[in-house]
Amino acid sequence: MCLAVPMEIKSIKDNIAEVEVGGVRNQVRLDIIDEQPEVGDFVIVHAGFALRRLDREEGLETLKLFEESLNVELT
Amino acid sequence: MLNLLNKFKDPELCRNILRQIEAEVNGQFKFMEVCGTHTVAIFQSGLRSLLPENIIHLSGPGCPVCVTHESEVAAYLELAEKDVIITTFGDLMRVPGPDRKNLKNAQAEGARVKVVYSAFDALKVAMENPQDKVVFLGIGFETTAPTVAATLKIAKEQKINNFYVLSFHKLVPPALKVLLEDQDTEIDGFLLPGHVSTIIGLKPYLFLASEYQMPAVISGFEPLDILQAILLMIRQKNSGQPEVVNNYKRAVADNGNPRARQVMDEVFEITDASWRGIGTIPQSGLGLNEDYEQLDGFKALDITLRDVPPIPGCRCGDVLKGKIRPDECPLFKKACTPASPVGPCMVSTEGSCAAYFKYMV
Ligand code: SF4
Numbered sequence: 001m002c003l004a005v006p007m008e009i010k011s012i013k014d015n016i017a018e019v020e021v022g023g024v025r026n027q028v029r030l031d032i033i034d035e036q037p038e039v040g041d042f043v044i045v046h047a048g049f050a051l052r053r054l055d056r057e058e059g060l061e062t063l064k065l066f067e068e069s070l071n072v073e074l075t
Numbered sequence: 076m077l078n079l080l081n082k083f084k085d086p087e088l089c090r091n092i093l094r095q096i097e098a099e100v101n102g103q104f105k106f107m108e109v110c111g112t113h114t115v116a117i118f119q120s121g122l123r124s125l126l127p128e129n130i131i132h133l134s135g136p137g138c139p140v141c142v143t144h145e146s147e148v149a150a151y152l153e154l155a156e157k158d159v160i161i162t163t164f165g166d167l168m169r170v171p172g173p174d175r176k177n178l179k180n181a182q183a184e185g186a187r188v189k190v191v192y193s194a195f196d197a198l199k200v201a202m203e204n205p206q207d208k209v210v211f212l213g214i215g216f217e218t219t220a221p222t223v224a225a226t227l228k229i230a231k232e233q234k235i236n237n238f239y240v241l242s243f244h245k246l247v248p249p250a251l252k253v254l255l256e257d258q259d260t261e262i263d264g265f266l267l268p269g270h271v272s273t274i275i276g277l278k279p280y281l282f283l284a285s286e287y288q289m290p291a292v293i294s295g296f297e298p299l300d301i302l303q304a305i306l307l308m309i310r311q312k313n314s315g316q317p318e319v320v321n322n323y324k325r326a327v328a329d330n331g332n333p334r335a336r337q338v339m340d341e342v343f344e345i346t347d348a349s350w351r352g353i354g355t356i357p358q359s360g361l362g363l364n365e366d367y368e369q370l371d372g373f374k375a376l377d378i379t380l381r382d383v384p385p386i387p388g389c390r391c392g393d394v395l396k397g398k399i400r401p402d403e404c405p406l407f408k409k410a411c412t413p414a415s416p417v418g419p420c421m422v423s424t425e426g427s428c429a430a431y432f433k434y435m436v
Binding site: 033034 | 079
């Protein structure tokens with residue numbers, strides 16, 4: 001039940017977003033997300049609510065840090 | 076974005092980090108995760124068997140179903156026999172109570188129990204059945220609690236007066252503190268739960284390093300996230316400079332999610348809570364506050380928790396504290412299997428015993 005997975009926002013109407021993951025569409029509520037997401041954003045969804053917009057820049061940054069700490073090249 | 080997310084599974088990179096871990100670890104390193112999703116991720120990805128033998132993975136009290144106390148299980152099972160509709164996450168259905176009875180048995184005997192995917196769906200059940208009392212079983216940590224709080228707010232705003240929540244919600248940081256106070260528990264570092272942290276951020280964990288000199292890394296759930304977090308913890312231990320680090324920045328802001336916390340604050344108050352295998356931990360749970368009294372299942376339906384004996388023979392509590400491995404429980408794979416679970420750690424897919432059974436045999 002802890003499962004929280006990234007899902008892509010396909011449309012937003014009021015407080016409800018339609019999201020898709022692996023071809024399956026679902027509705028999630030936006031009552032507790034801290035930043036209003038936009039269509040195309042990925043959000044972390046848990047028990048029917050979006051918790052947070054995934055941050056692409058931060059994701060890239062983390063990978064860069066991995067790379068630095070290992071001295072390897074990412075393709 | 077999907078490409079980026081897939082990078083966190085990259086086998087070549089994983090191998091590199093694994094080699095680095097092997098090179099840098101000194102003696103034994105025991106880390107504990109406290110999140111059911113980490114438990115599953117570590118087993119499912121095969122990480123557990125890839126890690127060098129001196130890296131020891133302990134699965135702590137991070138499975139919400141498992142930590143739900145036997146007195147709480149007894150309370151909702153009793154409630155199920157009354158004239159109410161129980162709504163619950165599916166994970167609770169097979170958790171055995173006293174006499175090994177569970178919600179599924181109760182349902183077969185006529186109790187009205189509905190599995191829902193979210194608290195909001197439970198509220199919908201209440202709206203569709205205005206003549207019935209509909210009770211939602213609120214289990215879970217800081218990730219789940221705000222979703223339940225938001226639902227309660229909607230129920231109040233819309234004046235839905237047949238919806239109740241039995242809040243058994245628990246808070247992660249106080250449990251970590253208890254584990255560290257326990258002299259018998261040996262832990263070298265904490266892999267901190269990614270999505271709990273999405274809500275609470277970095278601050279509530281800072282005491283781990285400042286008071287207990289404990290390395291701690293907030294981590295995501297991909298193999299790369301977990302390996303990198305292990306490497307960071309080992310480096311902290313080696314350098315003698317423990318720190319609490321957010322290594323899951325794509326999903327966790329250092330400040331967490333203030334809006335979700337605000338919603339929680341409006342609805343809940345911090346209370347003492349009972350944890351299976353650990354007992355009462357002060358200020359480690361969430362109950363509905365005064366403003367939400369009418370929606371509080373405990374008050375509105377007059378429910379009290381009473382002492383019930385722990386499940387005979389089940390060592391789930393010791394498993395949750397990292398004191399024994401599941402296969403060290405005498406009942407493991409004998410009297411206790413996923414098909415016929417004795418304790419909750421074998422019921423939930425996020426439970427250590429179930430993970431051991433599924434992946435270690
Ligand atoms: S194997 Fe079964 S009986 Fe033993 S600790 Fe795990 S859940 Fe309890």
